[in-house]
Amino acid sequence: xxxxxxxxxxxxxxxxxxxxxxxxxxxxxxxxxxxxxxxxxxxxxxxxxxxxxxxxxxxxxxxxxxxxxxxxxxxxxxxxxxxxxxxxxxxxxxxxxxxxxxxxxxxxxxxxxxxxxxxxxxxxxxxxxxxxxxxxxxxxxxxxxxxxxxxxxxxxxxxxxxxxxxxxxxxxxxxxxxxxxxxxxxxxxxxxxxxxxxxxxxxxxxxxxx
Amino acid sequence: xxxxxxxxxxxxxxxxxxxxxxxxxxxxxxxxxxxxxxxxxxxxxxxxxxxxxxxxxxxxxxxxxxxxxxxxxxxxxxxxxxxxxxxxxxxxxxxxxxxxxxxxxx
Numbered sequence: 655x656x657x658x659x660x661x662x663x664x665x666x667x668x669x670x671x672x673x674x675x676x677x678x679x680x681x682x683x684x685x686x687x688x689x690x691x692x693x694x695x696x697x698x699x700x701x702x703x704x705x706x707x708x709x710x711x712x713x714x715x716x717x718x719x720x721x722x723x724x725x726x727x728x729x730x731x732x733x734x735x736x737x738x739x740x741x742x743x744x745x746x747x748x749x750x751x752x753x754x755x756x757x758x759x760x761x762x763x764x765x766x767x768x769x770x771x772x773x774x775x776x777x778x779x780x781x782x783x784x785x786x787x788x789x790x791x792x793x794x795x796x797x798x799x800x801x802x803x804x805x806x807x808x809x810x811x812x813x814x815x816x817x818x819x820x821x822x823x824x825x826x827x828x829x830x831x832x833x834x835x836x837x838x839x840x841x842x843x844x845x846x847x848x849x850x851x852x853x854x855x856x857x858x859x860x861x862x863x864x
Numbered sequence: 865x866x867x868x869x870x871x872x873x874x875x876x877x878x879x880x881x882x883x884x885x886x887x888x889x890x891x892x893x894x895x896x897x898x899x900x901x902x903x904x905x906x907x908x909x910x911x912x913x914x915x916x917x918x919x920x921x922x923x924x925x926x927x928x929x930x931x932x933x934x935x936x937x938x939x940x941x942x943x944x945x946x947x948x949x950x951x952x953x954x955x956x957x958x959x960x961x962x963x964x965x966x967x968x969x970x
Contacts, residue, residue: 723881746885753881766926785881809926 656726656736656755657862662771664742666761667796669696670833672739673713674855675862677842679735680711682859687733688715691722691740691747704840722747726754735863744774752782757862758791760820764798764810772817779819793820794858796827825857927954 657675659668672688680686690697701715714733718725722738729736738755740748752758760775762768779791793814798807807826814822827833832848843851929936943953 721882721885723878723885744888746888749888750881750885753884764926769926781884785877785884806926806928 655734655757655863656730656738656751657757657759658738658740658748658751658755659759659761660738660740660748660752660775661742661761661768662744662774663762663768665797666742666763666768667827667833668692668742668761669694669700669739670837671759671761671794671796671827671858672697672737673700673837674833674842674844675859676713676737677711678844678855678859679737679863680713681844684734685732686713687729687736688713689722689725689729689736689738689751690715690717691719691738691745691751693719693741697739700837700840702840703838707840709840709845718747720746720750722751723754726751730754744778749778749782752778752789753785755786755789758782758789759862760791760793761796762793762810762814764795764806769810769813772814772820776817776819791820792823792862793817794823794825794827797829798826800828800830823858823861825854825861827854827858 659672659675661668669692676686676688688697688701690701695717698715698717701713704713716725716729726736726738738747738751740751758779760772762772779789783789795807795810795814798810811822814820828850830843830848830851832843832846832851836843836846843855846852939950939954939957942957943950946953946956948956
């Protein structure tokens with residue numbers, strides 16, 4: 655299964671989600687490949703840190719820029735799950751990955767600037783489905799404030815409902831220090847000491863693989 | 865290694881995917897030429913569109929109260945007085961307030 659984690663805006667936590675999904679899936683015994691299609695190389699750097707620290711399970715990460723369609727199809731034959739990290743903008747990597755993927759996970763923060771980019775994403779989905787009619791698109795909110803008083807999450811869900819091409823996921827990823835702490839260690843939050851963050855990633859995996 | 869045979873339709877599809885991919889970031893892909901940086905900047909005239917959303921207006925807006933607890937409490941009180949939920953009450957209050965501000969300029 656090929657899952658592209660994308661967005662039309664940076665800073666939503668794509669690399670964080672990709673690396674954490676990779677760890678959780680690998681711990682469940684899935685053969686996981688990660689494609690880093692972002693010039694920032696965040697995922698690739700995380701993979702180097704993980705390898706140097708000798709953490710298990712090992713995660714196979716490949717860097718590839720430009721057209722990803724063929725690469726993903728080939729990797730899909732050898733791995734159970736292929737996760738794709740692309741830049742936070744409309745890019746060739748995101749577009750071509752969408753033509754090969756089984757799922758596109760659209761991440762967005764619950765802010766006006768982020769949500770307004772969904773108009774562009776929605777148009778891209780429409781075109782990508784001309785090539786890949788089976789593309790399933792799911793949406794998840796990330797970096798949501800843990801302040802229970804704020805209703806941003808509910809407002810953002812209402813906003814997402816304007817886009818029927820994007821199925822909103824129940825799992826919400828909150829702004830937690832644990833996500834930042836594990837990056838430099840080459841770890842995932844499921845290998846860390848914050849059970850709430852670990853629960854979020856497990857929930858996300860359940861929904862994506864279910 | 866197995867050698868894949870590609871049919872004409874495969875090639876056409878690959879080319880179409882490549883073209884779709886190349887459609888990303890058109891502004892960055894094209895060199896910027898012929899811009900006179902000293903030319904006066906004129907406001908862009910946007911043609912009238914029927915749907916307000918098409919004009920770039922959002923259909924929803926997230927409001928952050930920050931530290932203004934008084935406003936939060938006031939919204940709760942007024943919503944209760946009017947027998948409305950907070951969201952429709954906030955919209956109604958926003959309309960009344962904006963209309964007052966607009967009228968003050970007429």
